[in-house]
Every structure is written in C-alpha cells, then in structure tokens.
Amino acid sequence: MKYSIFIFLMILTIGFASGSAVAAESSHKIPHQHWSFDGVFGTYDRGALQRGFQVYTQVCAACHSMKHLxxxxxxxxxxxxxxxxxxxxxxxxxxxxxxxxxxxxxxxxxxxKFKNPYENDKQARYANNGALPPDLSLITKARHGGADYIYALLTGYAEAPEGETLGAGQHWNKYMPGNKIAMAAPLSDDMVGYEDGTPATLDQYARDVSHFLTWAAEPEMEVRKRTGIKVFIFLLIFAGIMYATKRKIWAGVKKS
Ligand code: HEC
Structure with a gap:
C-alpha cells in the first residue's frame, strides 16, 4: 500500500515535469488543423496519403530516412x-x-526497408552543416503537436525578427523549439506535380506530407478505432442485457 502511493506520486511528478518541459520549448502556440483522421470515427484519406508519400519521396527523402517502413x-x-x-x-x-x-x-x-539517403549519421551530419536530419518514421509521435506541429513547422518559416542573429546554416522558424532550425524551408509552390488535380501549393504539400507521416507513425489507427467502437457497442448491449436480467430476477421481490 505504501509503495503504491509512492509510485503514484512518482508518476504524477514525472507527468508534470515532462508537461512543463514541453510548454517551455515552443514560443508560438501550434494552431490546430482539421484532419480527416481526427476524432473517434476519423480515417486516413488515401488521396492525401499518396500525395504525401509523393512529397516525401521527391523532397524529404533527399535528407530524411524512414527506417521503420x-x-x-x-x-x-x-x-x-x-x-x-x-x-x-x-x-x-x-x-x-x-x-x-x-x-x-x-x-x-x-x-x-525504405532507402536511407545516407550511409551513416556522420555522413548525414557532414552533408547538413553538422545537423542530423531525424528519421521521420515516428516523428509525429516524437514531437508535441504531432501532425499539427509538422504542418506548422513546414509552413512556419519567416524572416528572423530584429535583434536575432542566425548562425551559419540556420533559419528562422516560428514553431521550431528555440526558433532556429538547421533545415532550410524544404517546400515551395509548384515543386511537386500532383496528378489528381490537387493544387500544387506549399500549404497543400505540408498538409499532405503531415498526413502521410501520421499514417507512418500509426498505420494501425483505423483498426484501433474500429475495435474501440465495437467494444463500446458490445458493452452497451451487455449493460442492457444485465439491466433486463436484474429487473427480471428482482421482479417478484416486494419492497419492504
Ligand atoms: C536538405 C536536407 C533536408 C530536406 C530536403 C528536408 N529536411 Fe527536414 N531536416 C533537415 C535537417 C538538417 C534537420 C535538423 C534541423 C535541426 O536540428 O535544426 C531537419 C529537421 C526536420 C524535422 C525535425 C524538426 C524538429 O522538431 O526537431 C522535421 C519534422 C523535418 N525536418 C521534416 C521534413 C520534411 C517533412 C521534409 C520534406 C517536406 C524535410 N524535412 C526536408 C534537413 C532536410
């Protein structure tokens, strides 16, 4: 009993500590976007996934691996x-x-597995001014804000405010923790040709690639949600049956 209270307090402390660490990192609040995979009934949009994969292949794959796929x-x-x-x-x-x-x-x-653009991390750093492009297979899980953060990051490049100095190879980004990022803005309009008539804009690329990266980090999300809904319906029916049973069993018993 003593131990369980201790463990409970420990979990609580760790929870608060990590929460405040995340809060301290981002200077701009990450805006929430509308995603088809939001909510209990949300699903991935196959068109967006294919376009996002195209953006990854034609742009991001030059520097970022996705070693789990x-x-x-x-x-x-x-x-x-x-x-x-x-x-x-x-x-x-x-x-x-x-x-x-x-x-x-x-x-x-x-x-x-997906091809890694570099032989090893040293080569990756050498090619990127000393910065290591992180593997993107689990990035939406690894960053606070998930898909919202990736979208914000890709569309969040701006001129550095007055008084801020950028080091060599650094760029200003509103949403990168600390605002300085070693990745130059990777996307611009008309960079990737979409075959399905979707507008070829920076905004759309960022949206689609964030969608794709969310799928990559959690491909089983749709099954998980479907199972959840089935379990919920089962429990609802089961509760109904139990209630009916209870009423039947106690029907003949008079209140005293
Ligand atoms: C020319 C190489 C290059 C390309 C192309 C590139 N990146 Fe990066 N990326 C980097 C480097 C280098 C970093 C590390 C930046 C740092 O640590 O400051 C990075 C960091 C990131 C991060 C992590 C930011 C964080 O929170 O730490 C994400 C997410 C990301 N890139 C996504 C993408 C996506 C999506 C694309 C394609 C649209 C892309 N990148 C294209 C080089 C690249």
Missing amino acids: SYRNLSALGYSEAEVKAIAAQNTVTDGPDDEGEMFERPMKPSD
Missing part, C-alpha cells in the same frame, strides 16, 4: 502489388556477398 507497407495507401514493386525498384541497394564474395547493387524489393 518497408515498401510493402505502401499497399495500405491503395497501391497495387505491381505498383509497390515498381516504387521499390526505383531505388537500388548494396547486397551480397554473391558466390564470388563480391557485394553487388540490386533494385530494391517490396520487403526492403
């Missing part, structure tokens, strides 16, 4: 098996050794 996971975005194969095969990977002991390059397969 395999190409075959993309079938959840509505791509056929042949399409997934073709997407994977656009990249090559070093494999081997072959029978002669040599390493060789081969096209990637659906079972391969």
Whole structure:
C-alpha cells in the first residue's frame, strides 16, 4: 500500500515535469488543423496519403530516412502489388556477398526497408552543416503537436525578427523549439506535380506530407478505432442485457 502511493506520486511528478518541459520549448502556440483522421470515427484519406508519400519521396527523402517502413507497407495507401514493386525498384541497394564474395547493387524489393539517403549519421551530419536530419518514421509521435506541429513547422518559416542573429546554416522558424532550425524551408509552390488535380501549393504539400507521416507513425489507427467502437457497442448491449436480467430476477421481490 505504501509503495503504491509512492509510485503514484512518482508518476504524477514525472507527468508534470515532462508537461512543463514541453510548454517551455515552443514560443508560438501550434494552431490546430482539421484532419480527416481526427476524432473517434476519423480515417486516413488515401488521396492525401499518396500525395504525401509523393512529397516525401521527391523532397524529404533527399535528407530524411524512414527506417521503420518497408515498401510493402505502401499497399495500405491503395497501391497495387505491381505498383509497390515498381516504387521499390526505383531505388537500388548494396547486397551480397554473391558466390564470388563480391557485394553487388540490386533494385530494391517490396520487403526492403525504405532507402536511407545516407550511409551513416556522420555522413548525414557532414552533408547538413553538422545537423542530423531525424528519421521521420515516428516523428509525429516524437514531437508535441504531432501532425499539427509538422504542418506548422513546414509552413512556419519567416524572416528572423530584429535583434536575432542566425548562425551559419540556420533559419528562422516560428514553431521550431528555440526558433532556429538547421533545415532550410524544404517546400515551395509548384515543386511537386500532383496528378489528381490537387493544387500544387506549399500549404497543400505540408498538409499532405503531415498526413502521410501520421499514417507512418500509426498505420494501425483505423483498426484501433474500429475495435474501440465495437467494444463500446458490445458493452452497451451487455449493460442492457444485465439491466433486463436484474429487473427480471428482482421482479417478484416486494419492497419492504
Ligand atoms: C536538405 C536536407 C533536408 C530536406 C530536403 C528536408 N529536411 Fe527536414 N531536416 C533537415 C535537417 C538538417 C534537420 C535538423 C534541423 C535541426 O536540428 O535544426 C531537419 C529537421 C526536420 C524535422 C525535425 C524538426 C524538429 O522538431 O526537431 C522535421 C519534422 C523535418 N525536418 C521534416 C521534413 C520534411 C517533412 C521534409 C520534406 C517536406 C524535410 N524535412 C526536408 C534537413 C532536410
């Protein structure tokens, strides 16, 4: 008993400590966006996911890995098996050794993990002024604000206010904790050609890629919500049956 109170207090303390740490970090409040995956009945929008994947591939993948995703996971975005194969095969990977002991390059397969733009972290830092572009597979879980934060970050570049000095390779961003970020604004209008007629704007790219990154971090969200709803309905019916049973059992008993 004594211990459980102690543990409870510890959890409470840690909770408060991490909460205030997050609050201290961001200078601008992250605005909430409307997402199709919001709420209990929310689902991912397959069109947005495919466009977001396109933005990731054509822009972000130059610097950011997504090491937890395999190409075959993309079938959840509505791509056929042949399409997934073709997407994977656009990249090559070093494999081997072959029978002669040599390493060789081969096209990637659906079972391969997403290609990492760099051989290792040192190479990644060297290419980015010493800053390490984080892996994006779980980024919406790793940052306070999730998709709202990613969208805000990508659209939040601005001139540095007077009196603020930026170091070499640094850029001003309203939503980056500390406001200084080593990533130059990666998106601009008309950068990626959408095939479905969706406007090719910075705002739309940011929205779509945030949608895609949310899916990447939680691909099973839709199943989780559906299961939750089923459990809720079951409990509701079960409660009804129990209530009816209770009434029946006690029906003959008079109040004294
Ligand atoms: C030219 C390389 C480059 C490209 C292209 C690029 N990034 Fe980055 N990104 C970086 C670097 C470097 C950092 C680390 C910045 C820092 O720590 O200051 C970073 C950091 C980030 C972060 C983490 C910010 C934080 O809260 O710490 C996110 C999220 C991000 N990038 C998303 C994206 C997305 C989405 C795209 C594509 C639209 C993209 N990046 C394109 C280099 C790049």
